[in-house]
Amino acid sequence: MRALPLLLCALSCAAAASPTPLTPREQAGRRIYFEGESPTGGSISATLGANVRLPGSAVPCVNCHGEDGSGRPEGGVLPPDITWTELTKPYGHVHPGGRKHPVLEDRSVARAVSEGIDPGGNRLDAVMPRYSMSWEDMSSLLAWLKRLEHEREPGVTDSALRLGVVLPTRGRLAELGQAMRGVLEAWCAELNASGGIHGRTLELVIAGYDSDQETGLASAQRMLGQEPVFALLSGFLPGAEKELAALAEREALPLIGPFTLSARKDGTPERHVFFLLSDAGEQARVLAEYAARELSREGTRAAILHPEDEGLAGAARAARARLQARGWKQVELLRYTRGAFNPALAEDLKRKGTRVMLFLGNDEELAALLEKARTLGWAPYLLLPGNLSARAAVRAPALFQGRIFLAYPTLPSDEQPRAREAFSRLQASTPAAEGYRMAQVSAYTAATLLTEGLRRSGRQLSRKKLLGHLEGLYAFEPGLVPPLSYGPNRRVGAWGAYVVTVDLAARSFRPVTGWMELPDGG
Structure with missing residues (x-):
């Protein structure tokens, strides 16, 4: 939503002091912000330029302002920051180009959104749409804007990022699970020792299960209920792979590089799951x-x-x-x-x-x-x-x-010297490594893939942003397997075999x- 950006740019409102469940009005406003659609069943439309009229869903606010409200440059236009701290500056705003206006209030924000005019009587940038919606929907949108900067993705704090790993820790597959866990914990420790990623250290939440008695799906569900995590990394759930993928879809939870014999190239049914190698x-x-x-x-x-x-x-x-x-x-x-x-x-x-x-x-x-x-x-x-x-x-x-x-799906000739050296260093700290090299290579590759996605996503992290950056990877070389490429409808990185x-x-x-x-x- 581009008109909203500017108009929002002067919003005066009270924000929640700490994250709490969204109210029904905030939930409605979130949908308007992200989707440009009215939760009440009403109509939301946007007018561009003189008379180009589009449905609001064609130009939702998130397109320009981003999921965090900080603004995303597009086509040479830099939408303003609409976070609460920025919107409530007591001295008003001075925009690039010299346009000035006093602090906005709810009604002046609504006018800016609907008419494209700020509190100083200035017309907003021509690229900003003017939105037509009911006052009820406008009130919901403002409620969400007041909440926006206090929202965090599950598992994300200012200083840490929590990742879930589901592995067998008991039963006949316990040694395999221990081998994978060792590599992942060594990777995490090494990465954190170098400063983490964008100022955050990584924390692994291990959801263990008995491979003789259960598939691990229940363990994954318990973890998600007790320990909010940003994404699931690697992991091994034989017999429950489809169910885990379905769980990731329901929760909009990225699942990066599960160790599995069953992968799907078509990303449509499993948008949140990124497989590494081709299946049987x-x-x-x-x-x-x-x-x-x-x-x-x-x-x-x-x-x-x-x-x-x-x-x-x-x-x-x-x-x-x-x-x-x-x-x-x-x-x-x-x-x-x-x-x-x-x-x-x-x-x-x-x-x-x-x-x-x-x-x-x-x-x-x-x-x-x-x-x-x-x-x-x-x-x-x-x-x-x-x-x-x-x-x-x-x-x-x-x-x-x-x-x-x-x-x-991979051969020793795929391994690059630097990656082999790094992998061997991590593997050396693993007590149960003998006979489980392929599982450990899978864990290492999944961790390398996630690291790249997180680095590209930047400090303002979200699951949606991570998915977008992973989708954009082409011929990415993790070092121990063939290059990985993904896309909107491709969810297996190396699709093929020797x-x-x-x-x-x-x-x-x-x-x-x-x-x-x-x-x-x-």
Whole structure:
């Protein structure tokens, strides 16, 4: 709202001495300020120049004055600061260009908003709209302006910024949780020792849970009810990833870099969640594309095996669609119940002449399949998302030499020396690091991403501002993973994968492709 800015610029009002819940009138005024819409169902319109009339929602106050009321430069125009301290200056105001006027009161503010005239009888800048709204809505707007500078985002004080981290601290996943926690706490301590970010130290609020008895969602909900936090950082909630994302959306709570096997490229349903790397679904598509390019000479009969899991079933369908789009007509989908995988199905696949198999099971299931294949003397080309069953893959029977390919969202070659050194320094302080490097890399990368977003957001911090700056990141290099890019409809930073093959003798991996990022829907 641009007319409001100036007119507001002279508001005389009483402000709350300390943050308290918003009154109904303040809530109504907040909506007008942020959205330009009337909570009463009335009409709010804005007139620009001589006769250009727009709905108020096209030019809400926040567009120019910002979420904190301090004014946001736009197109060479610097809207005035409309915080309470500025508006109630007893000696009035002198604006750039020499325009002067005495202190404003509620009625003179309303006149400035609606007519574009300040208390000195001066006409406001021509870029300032004149707003038409009911007196009830105007009163609500003024009530919000009186409250504006005393509003703070949850978890933010003058000296500190609190971040929530949900991790397993008990049960079978406790060591993994401890490994991630150690890196995050070391990052936080190191950052605070250097002065924090924009004068604020960072505080981690750990919401722990027992991975043998719960998913961690209840722990996250308890934390949000007891400890207001500005954002959720990293974290690991297997089995409750979708529920956590839904919680972040409901609470308008940024969730930065959760360690997950399930990510969505489309940011529309999960605007507040920023994933780091591609999930098994995209890795499966990359593997299908690799097979179409490199293995067609083996015939185009393929099978895709997946457990009864919504995410992995979607990955299987996406991979089949990719193969079919590339001319493979005989692609069979085989679903099985998790925990009840029957390796005997290898006999049927061999009989059918299946030459290529994409397997979306876990290590235990893959090991059983490989052993059955060994007894049959059958070695189809095997395609695997690396984060599902890599341990079993490197222990495959010798007859699979040169016939196993895995997709990974990151490789050691992505690591830059300075980032590797910084990560190693943080990792050294972690008691339970062995075997959990990828989880720690994820935690470190999430922390690096958040640090960049906070630094770009500046001292006047808000969740909305953070989201905007993260959305604006393009080819940002956190140092241990491929460059991360986000956008209004992109919520996975590195969307794609590498393909590697397994040297079974050396039990090592060798890249066979560079980075592969497929077009949407292709």
